[in-house]
Amino acid sequence: MANQENSWNGGVPVGGGNGGSADKRPNASLGSWFARSGWSKGELARQVNRRARQLGAHHVSTDTSRVRRWLDGEQPREPIPRILSELFSERFGCVVGIEDLGLRPAHQSPSDSGVDLPWAGPQTVSLLSEFSRSDLMLARRGFLGTSLSLAAGPALVEPMQRWLAPAPAPAVPPQAGPDRARRPARLSQPELELLEATAVMFRQWDAQCGGGLRRKAVVGQLHEVTDLLQENHGPNIARRLFTVAAELAELAGWMSYDVGMQPTAQKYFVLALHAAREAGNRPLGSYILSNMSRQMIHLGRPDDALELIHLAQYGSRESATARTQAMLYAMEARAYANMGQPSKCHRAVRMAEETFGECSDADNDPDWIRFFSEAELNAENAHSFRDLAYVAGRSPTYAGLATPFMQRAVDLFGAEAEKEDGHHRSYALNLIGMATVHLLRREPEAAADVAGKALPLARRIRSERVNNRLRKTVSTAVRDYGDVRAVIDLSEDLAQQMPDSAEPLAV
Structure with a gap:
């Protein structure tokens, strides 16, 4: 043992x-x-x-x-x-x-990694409730992070493979004895619809403002949903509640990832995948796995990222819409790029474009995947070729391939950012991405100009991911082109407007 x-x-x-x-x-x-x-x-x-x-x-x-x-x-x-x-x-x-x-x-073995949890409804509800409660309590005390450790390699991938195993029974609320079994359900149909709409609203806030502004509100709402899941509901209501819990846990994970709380993010993603499985929602599960894959790329684990994406593709191959499948192909390309496999990266980029071309309004996509627009497709493909350029030793060839995709993404997100509900964080991230492409092409003045446009956005939104990428890009520009006037000015503007001693993001 x-x-x-x-x-x-x-x-x-x-x-x-x-x-x-x-x-x-x-x-x-x-x-x-x-x-x-x-x-x-x-x-x-x-x-x-x-x-x-x-x-x-x-x-x-x-x-x-x-x-x-x-x-x-x-x-x-x-x-x-x-x-x-x-x-x-x-x-x-x-x-x-x-x-x-x-x-x-x-x-840590897979069973002790903190991600190999029991795949059963009552345990999922209990763990979601306890983890969200602890998160809220520690956040109120100003505690940014947890004592968790990240799982990677087999300790992460092997437990996640079990999400494909068929559930033993339809999703039902946990029964912890006769007292709980007699608890009446207090959720009306309008209230359930309002909960589902709340998840949509939180996603909009995240895209507009970054993960640091409303993370605690999402975690609090998730905790309330777990309370509702401990009541008696019919199978259909229980599945919808588990879907809401999965969406909120995924969003709590995404927001935690955005503000740099990586172990917390992974734990929420894992719990979200469990809830999606209880809901019988494989497309949502594949989306959660794609975000876990993105986190692994961010942490320099592209092999793990690819394993997770392949799990997502296999698990949702018969149920995901074209938009979801296109997003998974785009993430597959990112993983291959970071692994230094150009031919497979090219193929995945092509599959993402072809599959996205099959999207239509008649697909009735769920809200959680509607973010994957033409702008997002171009952004992902651009970053794949940009990453490939870095892996290939700052290759100007791959940087050239990234340029039209990145420019198209910047143009589309720029138009979106002018709207009240625009994706300001995505616009900022792709401006920074465009700056990195200019640096790869040895165009420091253009890089400084584009990065300078991202600076006011970075100050306005609450995203440590944006802040870190901007600082890293400017640092690279200073290292390579520290004698260029435009780069010097950008570095001074960054130091003045975003000092390292700035207050930490609220979570």
């Missing part, structure tokens, strides 16, 4: 550690945090057991003697270190990492 607690009681594993080595020393770091927490050993043990059950780690059964052994220097195995990190972080309202507790970070 690999990576489980290895102390046994009557054949049943209980909370434990790595055994009693002769040279154990008291864990002063854990002891210090424990003393300041005000908890007793019994209270800490109860909290660990409760959190373990919420995570589905039912093999964990900790008691006061086990806590004493941890304080005496015994090293517990996962998921105990992660649970202790979360509990102390919540207690003190700041990041208390595993290392801060004097615990060694262990190699």
